[in-house]
Amino acid sequence: MPAPEHYSHAIQPRFGVYRPFDIILVHSFSRFARDNLAYAIAKQTLKKAGIGIQSISQPLNDDPTGELVESIITAVDAHHSRETPNTPAGP
Helix, strand or coil: CCCCHHHCCCCCCCCCCCCCCCEEEECCHHHHCCCHHHHHHHHHHHHHCCCEEEECCCCCCCCHHHHHHHHHHHHHHHHHHHHCCCCCCCC
16 A cells, blocks of 8 residues: 555655655654555665654664564554454544
């Protein structure tokens, strides 16, 4: 499942030398992508363009431990997304 459409312009490898921004801030990683494969692809594409992604509610260190925690968070988010039915909230 790809990243949300409103992020698609950011993950296109077309910036070259010019980057309109250095980082994408998201509320949580689950708001950026619903599965860990889509997240990993989007993050790698952004990284190649020199753009980072950072969660406001899930701050991580920029070290191997932070990468481990990030992969756990995205895996749990993906699992939750699959397990939660896509039904609208009712009264």
